[in-house]
Structure formats: structure tokens, C-alpha cells
Amino acid sequence: MMAQQTAVQQPTRMNGLDVQTALDTIEAIKADASLARFQFRARNTWIDGGENRSVIRDFYGAGREDDSRSVAFEFTNGEPPVLLGNNEGANPVEFLLHALAGCVTTTFVLHAMARGIEIRELSTQLEGDLDLRGLLGLDDSVSPGYEQIRIKMNVQANCSDEALDDLLAYTQQHSPVCNTVCRPVPVAIERASA
Amino acid sequence: MMAQQTAVQQPTRMNGLDVQTALDTIEAIKADASLARFQFRARNTWIDGGENRSVIRDFYGAGREDDSRSVAFEFTNGEPPVLLGNNEGANPVEFLLHALAGCVTTTFVLHAMARGIEIRELSTQLEGDLDLRGLLGLDDSVSPGYEQIRIKMNVQANCSDEALDDLLAYTQQHSPVCNTVCRPVPVAIERASA
Numbered sequence: 519m520m521a522q523q524t525a526v527q528q529p530t531r532m533n534g535l536d537v538q539t540a541l542d543t544i545e546a547i548k549a550d551a552s553l554a555r556f557q558f559r560a561r562n563t564w565i566d567g568g569e570n571r572s573v574i575r576d577f578y579g580a581g582r583e584d585d586s587r588s589v590a591f592e593f594t595n596g597e598p599p600v601l602l603g604n605n606e607g608a609n610p611v612e613f614l615l616h617a618l619a620g621c622v623t624t625t626f627v628l629h630a631m632a633r634g635i636e637i638r639e640l641s642t643q644l645e646g647d648l649d650l651r652g653l654l655g656l657d658d659s660v661s662p663g664y665e666q667i668r669i670k671m672n673v674q675a676n677c678s679d680e681a682l683d684d685l686l687a688y689t690q691q692h693s694p695v696c697n698t699v700c701r702p703v704p705v706a707i708e709r710a711s712a
Numbered sequence: 713m714m715a716q717q718t719a720v721q722q723p724t725r726m727n728g729l730d731v732q733t734a735l736d737t738i739e740a741i742k743a744d745a746s747l748a749r750f751q752f753r754a755r756n757t758w759i760d761g762g763e764n765r766s767v768i769r770d771f772y773g774a775g776r777e778d779d780s781r782s783v784a785f786e787f788t789n790g791e792p793p794v795l796l797g798n799n800e801g802a803n804p805v806e807f808l809l810h811a812l813a814g815c816v817t818t819t820f821v822l823h824a825m826a827r828g829i830e831i832r833e834l835s836t837q838l839e840g841d842l843d844l845r846g847l848l849g850l851d852d853s854v855s856p857g858y859e860q861i862r863i864k865m866n867v868q869a870n871c872s873d874e875a876l877d878d879l880l881a882y883t884q885q886h887s888p889v890c891n892t893v894c895r896p897v898p899v900a901i902e903r904a905s906a
Binding site: 533534535536539540543544547548551553554555556557558559560561562563564565566567568569570572574577579580584586587591593595597598599600601602605607608609610611612613614615616617618619620621622623624625627628629637639640641642643644645646647648649650651652653654655656657660661662663664665666667668669670671672673679682683686688689690691692693694695696697698699700701702703704705706707708709710711 | 727728729730733734737738741742745747748749750751752753754755756757758759760761762763764766768771773774778780781785787789791792793794795796799801802803804805806807808809810811812813814815816817818819821822823831833834835836837838839840841842843844845846847848849850851854855856857858859860861862863864865866867873876877880882883884885886887888889890891892893894895896897898899900901902903904905
């Protein structure tokens with residue numbers, strides 16, 4: 519995808535991304551696949567009811583522990599009154615939509631750069647359908663997760679509609695969050711002994 | 713699970729949740745399954761490079777459009793320098809871990825209440841492994857999504873270890889985000905025509 523012959527004809531930055539750094543990353547990973555291994559992390563603490571808070575800072579990637587973040591990110595999950603909360607924050611299934619929107623957007627913008635496509639505007643609208651009987655254990659035939667998620671993308675760029683549709687299909691196949699959702703990913707939960 | 717005979721022996725609030733409201737919700741859904749149908753939403757706008765922002769406010773559930781949120785939630789995705797960004801926010805795969813942590817926690821606390829288990833402390837640590845060759849399209853045999861996610865839970869409660877392990881297994885089977893991750897969920901992406 520990111521053939522050097524395409525990218526060297528592009529300006530230094532494209533779609534807000536540094537083209538040379540992207541190319542260097544690709545070349546480094548091609549030479550040593552272990553540099554592609556990342557481990558992301560979160561620590562979460564229950565507060566009360568449907569309220570809990572995550573701290574996110576460190577991760578491993580490109581062969582080392584990252585040290586670029588001087589301050590940790592913190593995010594609060596909550597629930598609306600209809601789901602027994604007080605809107606202390608967005609709820610977990612809404613945060614999942616935020617993660618999915620962001621990942622599809624960043625994957626699109628990255629591979630647009632690789633194809634020499636300049637993005638002017640990009641926005642998405644997401645909807646996800648959920649049947650609460652799954653969470654509540656009222657009907658074993660109902661999956662507790664989203665039944666389906668729909669994304670509508672608005673994009674303005676310097677290319678044809680066909681090129682955008684091709685890029686969008688490629689994005690769907692290569693977005694990490696999209697593939698975590700649309701493919702089965704094992705989740706191992708273990709209780710730490712007291 | 714939430715049999716009334718169990719719950720009426722409990723105090724009005726348990727684990728920060730209103731027991732009677734929970735029971736009323738269950739009974740209402742049992743009488744009319746359409747009340748269990750929820751639709752969650754997010755709108756996201758690309759800013760530049762790996763930075764984009766979601767607005768989350770309205771949703772449909774319990775038979776109507778929710779109007780409980782006077783202000784929208786906003787969250788910013790970013791990327792660290794090693795992934796071509798400036799740490800404008802946590803990145804999408806990290807937000808997914810936050811969503812997963814929160815959902816497992818809230819599902820655990822909810823069904824603990826239903827079982828009459830009082831939670832004193834609850835925290836989780838999450839790790840997810842990702843191979844960047846998937847996102848970059850460098851190796852089609854590598855999935856772009858998480859390969860595996862591990863959750864370690866620390867919990868203090870007024871019950872036996874066996875009861876906690878049983879509750880944890882039930883939680884894993886009934887958490888919406890956990891089931892969106894561990895089962896395949898269809899994601900439909902469509903480009904709006906200009």
C-alpha cells in the first residue's frame with residue numbers, strides 16, 4: 519500500500535501526518551516485524567453504581583515502553599437515569615462507538631495519505647442497536663452485545679467517488695477497532711486472588 | 713436472575729443502584745419486550761492527522777428518545793508520537809479498553825445486586841495485544857484488531873470466592889461490550905453521497 523514511489527511525490531505532511539515518518543515506520547517494521555507488536559493498557563476503578571473511571575497512560579510498542587505521556591488520560595463511565603445512573607459520563611457502549619468512529623477515521627486518513635488522497639473534511643455518524651434483555655439475562659437467545667453498528671461517513675477529498683469507495687472498503691478491512699468488533703476477539707477475565 | 717423474592721430482602725440501594733427501579737425495569741421489559749430496544753449514537757468529526765472528536769448525547773431506549781442530558785459528552789481521540797500523533801487524546805484502541813473495563817464492571821455490580829452480593833471494592837487492569845502490520849496492510853495473515861484482551865479483576869465483597877467466580881463467569885457472558893468484542897458484530901459502513 520504505502521509504496522515509496524507514491525509517497526515521495528507527496529508533500530512532507532499530508533492529512534496532518536508526517537509522510538517521511540510514516541515511511542520510516544513501514545520500512546523499520548518490514549525489516550523487523552517485532553517492532554509492530556503493541557500492548558495497550560487501562561486501569562479502571564469502580565466508584566459507585568454505574569460509575570467507574572479509567573486511567574490510561576503507558577503502553578508498549580515499537581520495541582520499548584512508551585514514555586511520551588507526562589500526564590495520564592482519565593475517562594469516566596456513567597449511565598443515564600433510565601439505566602439506573604445519573605449521567606456521570608457516557609456509558610460503556612457509547613464509548614465503544616467513540617472508539618470505533620475514531621479508528622475508522624484515523625485508518626481512512628492514514629491510507630488516504632498512502633494513496634496520495636488529500637482529505638478536506640471527514641465526519642461520521644454512528645448508530646448501534648442493543649437489546650437490554652441480553653444484559654439482564656432475560657432471554658438467552660438475545661446477544662448482550664450490539665446487534666449491528668451502522669456508520670455513515672461524509673468525506674470531501676481530491677479524488678473520485680470510486681477512489682473514495684475503494685479506500686473506504688480498505689479501511690473497513692484494516693481498522694483495528696472495526697476488526698475487533700466485526701471479528702471474534704478472545705477476552706480472558708481472571709480474578710486476582712485476595 | 714433478578715427474582716423479586718431475593719431483592720425485596722435487600723436494602724433500597726445496593727452497590728449504588730436503586731433496587732426497586734431495577735426491579736420495575738425488569739418487570740416492564742418482561743411485559744413489553746420492545747422496551748428493551750436501545751439505540752446508541754455518536755457523531756465524530758476529523759480534526760487533523762490522528763485527532764478527531766466525538767459528540768455523544770441522545771439515544772433511544774425504553775420506548776422513547778432520552779432527554780436526560782442537558783449537555784453533550786465530548787471525547788477526543790489522538791495518537792502518541794510513535795503512531796504519528798501528539799497525544800491529543802487516548803487513541804481509539806485504548807478507548808475500547810476503557811469501554812470494556814467499564815462494561816464488565818457495571819455488569820458485575822448490577823448482577824451482584826441481583827444476587828444480594830455487596831461489593832466493597834472493584835478494580836480491573838486490562839492489556840490488549842495488537843500487531844501493527846494488520847493496520848498497515850503489510851501482512852494479510854495478521855488481523856488488524858486486538859489478538860487478545862486480558863482483564864485482571866480485584867474485587868472485595870461479602871461472599872465466598874466461589875460466588876465471585878460464578879458471578880464473574882455470568883458477567884463475561886452478559887456484558888454488552890465484552891460480547892461485542894468476543895463475538896462477531898456486523899459493522900456496516902456507508903459513504904453519504906455529496
